[in-house]
Amino acid sequence: xTTHDHxxxxxxxxxxxxxxxxxVRAVTDVSFTLGxxxxxxVAGESGSGKSTLVYGLTxxxxxxxxxxxxxxxxxxPEGDAARPFDVLAASEQDLRTIRWSHISxxxxxxxxxxxxxRRIGREFDEVLRTHEKAMSKSQRAQRSVExxxxxxxxxxxxxxxxxxxxxxxxxRVMIAMALALTPELVIMDxxxxxxDVVTQREIVSELYELRKKLGFAMIFITHDLSLLVELADxxxxxxxxxxxxxxxxxxxxxxxxxxxxxxxMNSFPPLHGERHEMTGIPGSPPDLKxxxxxxxxxxxxxxxxxxxxxxxxxxxxxxxxxxxxACWLHEPSVGATVPVELSKKSGSSAGVGQ
Amino acid sequence: xxxxxxxDILLEARDLSRHFQVRGExxxxxxxxxxxxxxxxxxxxxxxxxxxVVGESGSGKSVLARMLSRIVAPTSGELILNGQTVDLxxxxxxxxxxQVQLVLxxxxxxxxxxRKVVHAIERPLLIHGTPKGDVLTRAHDVLESVSxxxxxxxxxxxxxxxxxxxxxRINIxxxxxxNPRILLADEPISMLDVSVRLGVLxxxxxxxxxxxxxxxxxxxxxxxxxxxxxxxxxMYAGQIVERARGTSLIxxxxxxxxxLLVASVPNPESxxxxxxxxxxxxxxxxxxxxxxxxxPRCPQAxxxxxxNQPPVVELGDEHSSRCWLPASDEQRAxxxxxxxxxxxxxSETS
Numbered sequence: 152x153t154t155h156d157h158x159x160x161x162x163x164x165x166x167x168x169x170x171x172x173x174x175v176r177a178v179t180d181v182s183f184t185l186g187x188x189x190x191x192x193v194a195g196e197s198g199s200g201k202s203t204l205v206y207g208l209t210x211x212x213x214x215x216x217x218x219x220x221x222x223x224x225x226x227x228p229e230g231d232a233a234r235p236f237d238v239l240a241a242s243e244q245d246l247r248t249i250r251w252s253h254i255s256x257x258x259x260x261x262x263x264x265x266x267x268x269r270r271i272g273r274e275f276d277e278v279l280r281t282h283e284k285a286m287s288k289s290q291r292a293q294r295s296v297e298x299x300x301x302x303x304x305x306x307x308x309x310x311x312x313x314x315x316x317x318x319x320x321x322x323r324v325m326i327a328m329a330l331a332l333t334p335e336l337v338i339m340d341x342x343x344x345x346x347d348v349v350t351q352r353e354i355v356s357e358l359y360e361l362r363k364k365l366g367f368a369m370i371f372i373t374h375d376l377s378l379l380v381e382l383a384d385x386x387x388x389x390x391x392x393x394x395x396x397x398x399x400x401x402x403x404x405x406x407x408x409x410x411x412x413x414x415x416m417n418s419f420p421p422l423h424g425e426r427h428e429m430t431g432i433p434g435s436p437p438d439l440k441x442x443x444x445x446x447x448x449x450x451x452x453x454x455x456x457x458x459x460x461x462x463x464x465x466x467x468x469x470x471x472x473x474x475x476x477a478c479w480l481h482e483p484s485v486g487a488t489v490p491v492e493l494s495k496k497s498g499s500s501a502g503v504g505q
Numbered sequence: 506x507x508x509x510x511x512x513d514i515l516l517e518a519r520d521l522s523r524h525f526q527v528r529g530e531x532x533x534x535x536x537x538x539x540x541x542x543x544x545x546x547x548x549x550x551x552x553x554x555x556x557x558v559v560g561e562s563g564s565g566k567s568v569l570a571r572m573l574s575r576i577v578a579p580t581s582g583e584l585i586l587n588g589q590t591v592d593l594x595x596x597x598x599x600x601x602x603x604q605v606q607l608v609l610x611x612x613x614x615x616x617x618x619x620r621k622v623v624h625a626i627e628r629p630l631l632i633h634g635t636p637k638g639d640v641l642t643r644a645h646d647v648l649e650s651v652s653x654x655x656x657x658x659x660x661x662x663x664x665x666x667x668x669x670x671x672x673x674r675i676n677i678x679x680x681x682x683x684n685p686r687i688l689l690a691d692e693p694i695s696m697l698d699v700s701v702r703l704g705v706l707x708x709x710x711x712x713x714x715x716x717x718x719x720x721x722x723x724x725x726x727x728x729x730x731x732x733x734x735x736x737x738x739x740m741y742a743g744q745i746v747e748r749a750r751g752t753s754l755i756x757x758x759x760x761x762x763x764x765l766l767v768a769s770v771p772n773p774e775s776x777x778x779x780x781x782x783x784x785x786x787x788x789x790x791x792x793x794x795x796x797x798x799x800x801p802r803c804p805q806a807x808x809x810x811x812x813n814q815p816p817v818v819e820l821g822d823e824h825s826s827r828c829w830l831p832a833s834d835e836q837r838a839x840x841x842x843x844x845x846x847x848x849x850x851x852s853e854t855s
Binding site for chain 1: 725728732769772
């Protein structure tokens with residue numbers, strides 16, 4: 152299928168850390184499709200495999216990380232059609248033609264991503280010189296200024312060193328660099344986690360505007376579910392390397408189906424309404440070296456049943472066709488009674504945590 | 506501990522300031538410049554109450570906590586512990602350290618990674634003179650009080666074997682082991698996984714209630730401050746810009762900076778207003794020391810804001826804001842007169 156409305160197709164993707172019996176499974180059987188100009192949010196706690204997933208997808212994963220299976224197809228636009236590009240089978244040389252010009256990535260720590268001994272301008276120049284060989288020096292300089300203006304920074308920042316910029320400015324530089332070659336897909340790995348809320352708000356608004364203007368697709372990773380609800384079209388919630396729920400952003404927020412998603416939402420105290428005691432999720436995040444049998448969430452799940460302890464629930468669609476959830480509660484063959492908080496109609500306006 | 510009743514002031518800071526000398530912007534030989542990390546902060550920590558200090562990075566909130574625990578010496582100001590002025594010219598006494606305990610942000614860095622957990626808990630007990638025979642029982646008690654049960658299972662482990670949430674509980678337990686009266690928690694949940702944050706927050710609240718601890722909860726997350734605090738103060742550039750009891754600070758913010766903070770929190774409930782650009786202009790690293798420090802970023806800044814330090818305006822119900830907007834005509838007039846006499850308000854600090 153070479154449809155032009157997809158940028159990325161991922162099927163049964165799995166990643167291990169290490170080999171043999173001591174290996175740890177970090178990402179298990181992940182499949183998704185990302186449409187052109189769409190924003191996919193990936194939510195999960197540390198250790199849920201969300202970063203490993205995108206490093207794997209872009210082949211940036213370092214040893215001992217091993218991709219153990221799956222297919223990753225990126226669609227390279229060529230005129231009106233699209234050429235499928237098998238990311239996992241590609242050679243390093245072929246990957247270089249894709250990276251940055253078609254897929255770019257913004258990392259969490261901008262300070263460690265930028266060379267502290269180089270002025271910002273030189274970083275831009277290097278990217279453009281490597282990938283746009285036809286550009287002259289003055290064209291490159293002009294393009295760098297354009298890019299900075301795109302993210303709301305003055306041209307004089309090009310002469311600065313990374314340490315002379317504030318955290319928000321550095322992250323803006325990273326975003327500008329990621330957009331330098333107008334990629335079709337930008338991956339954001341917790342780009343705002345190290346920033347304070349005011350700066351986070353500004354950067355998120357800016358990303359929203361930029362995406363509207365430039366039309367790139369985005370994979371946005373964060374642990375902050377409420378941020379994703381604002382930014383993403385679709386949200387994927389990960390737990391212990393598994394996708395536990397996938398749904399359109401607003402529907403996920405209005406009517407979570409997986410107990411973990413609900414628990415995550417209830418872990419953020421609300422900004423409005425009466426103060427009342429909240430519980431979060433009991434227990435600790437899972438140890439990937441010693442995952443429980445069955446559903447990895449069952450030791451912390453308030454709704455755990457016998458079957459949850461024995462078998463891993465499949466990711467399957469439920470009532471609404473666009474939604475997927477991996478939970479035995481919603482499996483018709485099990486015949487469990489779904490608790491009312493996990494079966495809300497998505498149309499209802501009742502917010503969570505109110 | 507039982508001699509303390511709820512609401513008593515245990516630790517008070519009066520006009521506490523800390524200034525740092527830093528190199529000027531134009532290079533190594535340029536004139537030194539003073540950064541006022543904390544400037545004239547007044548606050549009191551009360552038994553059984555949680556005071557939340559909210560601010561972005563660089564607002565001086567951590568320096569404030571370190572001054573209260575006397576790790577950092579104040580440039581000026583007074584500390585009053587249990588009604589008695591603390592002698593700031595001498596080193597911190599062991600008794601002061603026992604009564605005022607600091608819990609740090611990163612539990613992975615705060616606990617010695619090459620020693621077992623028992624070592625981390627035992628050390629403060631031994632330093633503060635617990636008899637050797639009682640140490641282990643105390644260690645067990647204190648771990649139980651932070652819900653790490655059975656304690657034996659945790660004491661014999663190494664820090665890397667525990668999760669972030671468990672480590673932070675041990676970090677809190679260590680602070681509690683010497684029976685402090687005041688607990689200063691510096692961003693205790695920001696390094697933790699989202700799903701365990703509330704557990705630690707609830708634990709802090711329970712400890713505060715049960716043991717009549719006076720607690721300072723430092724955070725950049727205004728929603729968690731609203732969840733836990735009895736009183737909230739907002740810091741900006743070293744000053745307290747707004748303070749209020751209960752939830753009223755967040756429910757009805759008066760200072761433009763607090764309003765900006767509240768508006769910036771991701772809030773899926775108001776999807777309609779999403780992605781409206783906020784009024785602030787980022788990138789101003791320096792602050793305006795003559796006028797209001799927030800004035801360069803303030804969407805409602807007036808002339809007077811750039812020239813004169815705003816007064817602390819009482820808004821009733823223990824709610825106050827350091828801002829010219831709600832200031833009365835007399836307060837404004839006072840400044841106009843002093844400006845004419847060319848001695849601006851706040852000149853003693855500039």
